[in-house]
Amino acid sequence: MKKYISIVLILIGLSGYAQIPNGYYDAAQGLSGYQLKTALKSIISNGHQDHGYDALYTAYQTTDVDNYYEHNGTVLDMYSERPNGADAYEYTHNSNHCGTYHQEGDCFNREHIMPQSVFHRARPMRTDAHFVVPTDGYVNNRRSSYAFGEVSSPSWTSSNGSKLGSNTTSGYNGTVFEPIDEFKGDIARMLFYFATRYENQVAGWNHAMLNGTSDQVYETWFLDILLQWCANDPVSQREIDRNNAVYNYQHNRNPFIDHPEWVNLIWNPTPDTQAPTTPSNLVASNITANSVNLSWNASSDNVGVIGYDIYMNGSLKGTSTSTNYNATGLTPSTSYSCYVVARDAAANVSAHSNTINITTLAGVSYILNENFNDCNSVGNNFTAYNEASNKDWTCSNQYGYNNTGCMQMNGYQEDVSSKDWLITTNPIHFDQYTNEKLSVYFKYKYGSTPLELLYSSNYNGSGNPANATWHSVPNITINAPSGSTEGTQTITNANISSINGTAYLAFKYYSNGDPTRWTVDNFSISGDNSSNINDPIKTAIKIYPNPGHFGFINIKFNTNIKIFKIQLYTLAGQKLMNFQKIQSGQRIKLKGLSKGIYMLHLSTNKAIVIKKIIVE
Numbered sequence: 001m002k003k004y005i006s007i008v009l010i011l012i013g014l015s016g017y018a019q020i021p022n023g024y025y026d027a028a029q030g031l032s033g034y035q036l037k038t039a040l041k042s043i044i045s046n047g048h049q050d051h052g053y054d055a056l057y058t059a060y061q062t063t064d065v066d067n068y069y070e071h072n073g074t075v076l077d078m079y080s081e082r083p084n085g086a087d088a089y090e091y092t093h094n095s096n097h098c099g100t101y102h103q104e105g106d107c108f109n110r111e112h113i114m115p116q117s118v119f120h121r122a123r124p125m126r127t128d129a130h131f132v133v134p135t136d137g138y139v140n141n142r143r144s145s146y147a148f149g150e151v152s153s154p155s156w157t158s159s160n161g162s163k164l165g166s167n168t169t170s171g172y173n174g175t176v177f178e179p180i181d182e183f184k185g186d187i188a189r190m191l192f193y194f195a196t197r198y199e200n201q202v203a204g205w206n207h208a209m210l211n212g213t214s215d216q217v218y219e220t221w222f223l224d225i226l227l228q229w230c231a232n233d234p235v236s237q238r239e240i241d242r243n244n245a246v247y248n249y250q251h252n253r254n255p256f257i258d259h260p261e262w263v264n265l266i267w268n269p270t271p272d273t274q275a276p277t278t279p280s281n282l283v284a285s286n287i288t289a290n291s292v293n294l295s296w297n298a299s300s301d302n303v304g305v306i307g308y309d310i311y312m313n314g315s316l317k318g319t320s321t322s323t324n325y326n327a328t329g330l331t332p333s334t335s336y337s338c339y340v341v342a343r344d345a346a347a348n349v350s351a352h353s354n355t356i357n358i359t360t361l362a363g364v365s366y367i368l369n370e371n372f373n374d375c376n377s378v379g380n381n382f383t384a385y386n387e388a389s390n391k392d393w394t395c396s397n398q399y400g401y402n403n404t405g406c407m408q409m410n411g412y413q414e415d416v417s418s419k420d421w422l423i424t425t426n427p428i429h430f431d432q433y434t435n436e437k438l439s440v441y442f443k444y445k446y447g448s449t450p451l452e453l454l455y456s457s458n459y460n461g462s463g464n465p466a467n468a469t470w471h472s473v474p475n476i477t478i479n480a481p482s483g484s485t486e487g488t489q490t491i492t493n494a495n496i497s498s499i500n501g502t503a504y505l506a507f508k509y510y511s512n513g514d515p516t517r518w519t520v521d522n523f524s525i526s527g528d529n530s531s532n533i534n535d536p537i538k539t540a541i542k543i544y545p546n547p548g549h550f551g552f553i554n555i556k557f558n559t560n561i562k563i564f565k566i567q568l569y570t571l572a573g574q575k576l577m578n579f580q581k582i583q584s585g586q587r588i589k590l591k592g593l594s595k596g597i598y599m600l601h602l603s604t605n606k607a608i609v610i611k612k613i614i615v616e
Contacts, residue, residue, distance in 0.1 A: 019244040020258055028255070028262075034215040037266045040255045041199040048197075048252040050124040056110050060134045061093045063245040068238045071402070075108055076238070078183040079139040080160050088159035091134070098137035104159050111135035113190045115145035118205045125198060129246045130254050131190040142177075147209045148187060149176025149225060171221025174208055185233025188226040189256040191218070192263055196255070216267070227268055231306045231345040232321070235260050264345060272346035276301040279308060279323075279340045279353040289332040289361045295324045299342035299350055306345050311352070312336045331597055331612075335359045366569060366601065367428055367436065369524040373405040374578075380425065381523075382407060387419035387466055389511070400521035401441045409507075411449060411515025418449075418511040421465050422520065426565065426603055427502045433527030437493040440523045442478060445486040447516035451478050452508040459504045473505065474498050481516045496525070541602065547614035552589050555582060565603040570596075590615070 028039045051059070066076040069083055075091040082088070089105035098107035113131040126132070139158045149167035156164040160180055167176040179187055191209075195202060195217035203214040211219045218226065235257055243257040256263050276299040286293040299305050310317045310325045313336055317327055330336065337357050342350040370381040375395040384393035384407075393409045400406030411418045430436060442451070453476050459468035475494045479487060507520060541557040557563065568577040568590070576598070579588055593615045602609040 019247065020253065024253065025255065025259070032265045033269050034266065036262060037196050037199060037215070040196050040262070044193075044197050044252045044255060046252075048124060048128075049250045050127050051250060053110070053123075053127050056127060056129060056132060057094075057097065057134075059129045059246070059249045063129055063242050063249065064134050065093070066090075067241075068236075075134050077108060077135050078133065078179060078186065079111070079135040079143070079158060079162050080104070081180075081182070082160045083180075083182045089136075091136075101137040101141070104136055104138045107137045108134050109137045109140060111140045111143070113187055114194045114209075115207065117145050118207045118210070119198070119201070125194075128194075128197070129250055130197070130243075130252075131194050133190075144177075145207075146175050146177045147172070147207070147222060148191075149178060149222070151176060151178040154178075167221075169221060169225060171219070171224075172208065181233060183233070184229035185235070186239055188229040188233075189235070189239070189254060189260070189263070191226060192230075192256045192267075193254040197252075223267060227263065228304070230256075230260065230263050231304055234306060234321075261347075272303050272344065272348065274302045274344075275348040276305045276342035276344055276350040278351045279342050282338065282340055282353045282356055284338070284356055284358045287358055287360060290330050291326060291328045292330065292336070292338075292358055292360065293324065293326050294338060294340070296340050296353055298323050301342070301344045301348075303344055303346070305342050307343055309341050309343060309349075310338070311340070312338050330360050332360055366599075367433060367525040367527050368424065369526075369567075369569060371404070371522055372400060372407055372520075375405055375407055382422050383425045385421040385423060385465055387421065387464060389414050389416050389418035389420070391418045391420060393420055393422040393507075393509075396519070399443050399517075399519040404521065406443075406519045406521040408517065408519045409451075409509045410517040411447070411509070411511045412517065414511060414515055417513060418509060418515065419466075420509045421506050422509075423459075423465060423506040424504050425461075427461065427504050428525065429502050430499050430527075431501055434497060436495075436497045436499065436525060436527040438473065438476065438496045438523075438525050439492050439494070440490075441521040442489040442491075443486070443519040443521075444479070444481040444488075445517050446481070446484055447514040448481055448483070449509065449511045449514060449516040449518075450480060451516075451518050452510075453478060453505065454508055455499055455503045455505045457501055457503045459506075461504065465506060470506065470508070481518075490522075493526075497527075541604075541609060541611070543600070543611055543613060547616045551591065551593075552587050553613060554585065554587050557584050559584070561604050563602050563604050567601045567603075569599045569601060 025043060027043055028036055031039050060075065064076045066072060066074045068076070069081055070087065070090070075093060077091065080087055080089060091108045096107050098109040101107050110132050113133065116126050119125045139162065142156060142164055146164070149172065150169050151163040151165035152168045154163035154165040162180055163178045164175065166173055199214050202210065202217055203212055209218055209222045211217065216223065239257050243254050247253045279299050280297045282294060282296040284292050284294055294310060307319050307321045309319050310327065312327060318325060335357060337355055339352040339355045341352045368381055372395065386392045391409065391411055391414050393407050396406050396408040399408060407422055409420055453473045454470040455473050456465070456468045456470045459465055474496055476491060479489045481487065509518060540561055541555065544554050546553065563582040564580070566579040566582055570576065595615055598613050598615065600611045600613055602611065
């Protein structure tokens with residue numbers, strides 16, 4: 001399952017999230033069982049605002065946005081989302097509302113996780129965003145008012161794998177609807193919210209899921225399913241964000257997202273004190289400069305293992321609900337000691353597995369890395385040159401990747417055929433690296449003006465670039481625009497290692513009378529340090545204190561070295577700071593850096609030097 005929060009947070013009850021108001025749950029402290037549920041009912045009823053049924057579509061624009069899977073801001077629908085692949089269809093907020101539908105993908109509407117027929121469409125139940133969610137209208141209709149459950153032989157399956165069929169767990173054999181594993185915990189916690197928020201009314205309602213009481217609320221067969229779903233599918237970042245967004249909308253919270261341990265404290269109070277067995281046979285594979293894949297044999301438990309905690313060098317690295325974990329963000333050429341522990345829903349922890357030691361490979365360095373989010377600032381990696389026309393490459397805050405900052409050439413209504421260049425501000429020393437790879441993102445619309453990516457070994461960095469000799473960058477083919485159709489293209493790790501020596505790279509836009517709007521974003525060149533040629537230069541450049549925690553570093557170097565630019569990057573390649581015209585002995589302020597490892601890229605008159613700094 002693709003989940004976004006460490007299971008270990010269950011131990012601390014998630015109480016530290018910033019948007020839980022101070023003192024919100026004070027009245028529930030020290031309680032357990034149905035007394036706790038009643039206290040929570042009072043807490044989450046107080047302040048609850050009913051904004052009406054139509055307003056739910058407005059709420060969904062903040063509560064149910066896909067920033068977790070496709071990351072494209074579409075409607076996040078639990079009945080159509082495919083966590084591990086492309087969705088069969090997607091919906092845009094403020095459109096595609098049902099109406100009529102004949103198949104999946106026609107439109108979306110509002111799904112009551114507890115069917116609204118149960119409470120006769122009464123408010124505020126009907127309008128409560130904590131359990132009324134956006135879903136595909138056709139799948140919503142197929143779910144109908146059936147209970148949720150487990151299905152082994154479905155009579156119908158949706159495009160994302162949700163199933164309709166006979167329940168296969170003990171105690172009930174009627175028709176049920178089973179969502180995919182990714183959202184079972186989400187739905188269970190919505191139903192526990194429902195049982196708590198409407199505690200004083202639910203005993204009078206009738207449904208296969210309900211047992212007619214105001215304390216247990218759910219039939220035992222169904223309660224067993226909900227508890228298992230909560231254990232197997234822990235709280236995700238998506239749920240946390242949704243809970244905060246619903247609170248901002250209607251001013252009450254789902255306590256079982258803030259404190260998932262309360263589910264068992266209310267409905268399963270018998271303590272489980274038996275720890276899982278020890279995970280075994282931990283092994284490592286696919287070791288790279290920044291990652292390693294770890295796998296192990298599963299643990300067993302008297303109730304059930306809900307996940308594994310992965311430790312590297314004595315600190316928690318991450319968690320997994322499977323027996324596999326891909327550890328990323330590691331430091332190149334670094335040794336790590338690794339082990340795994342198993343955890344159950346009662347927070348019992350196993351002994352740790354066998355310990356293995358791994359060493360990451362030597363790192364790939366970013367020779368140039370520019371996302372153009374700060375392309376108006378001094379020290380940009382690219383310089384625009386206007387050879388002809390009144391147009392130019394400009395910094396834009398739209399049309400980049402995910403509508404972020406970018407460089408744009410728009411020849412619309414040009415006075416004469418545009419001739420415009422976008423050139424690397426500094427030369428690239430290809431002889432200092434091997435295995436050079438280039439990545440870049442394009443977006444284009446209108447016209448048919450092509451864009452070229454070129455390099456020159458005799459351009460001197462100033463003057464008209466047309467006077468220099470330029471060659472096509474190898475293994476790069478840029479799409480041809482066609483009329484008003486908008487297109488995008490992503491080139492990832494194209495091999496440009498056949499470029500030798502020192503060269504400038506440039507985007508060349510020569511309009512053919514049919515101008516195109518071109519966008520360039522996420523430009524990077526990476527490479528492996530090719531030899532020891534940088535070693536004398538690296539040795540001659542001193543950075544101190546390192547490690548440090550004083551908010552600054554000092555840089556000292558020999559008089560035969562000139563440093564004309566320093567850039568600070570995260571290990572993931574995100575540029576954080578630019579510094580220009582550095583003098584030996586100069587103190588550089590590093591504002592707002594959290595603890596961690598960072599990379600300094602120093603552009604000198606002899607080579608590009610990369611140094612690691614550690615902030616403690």
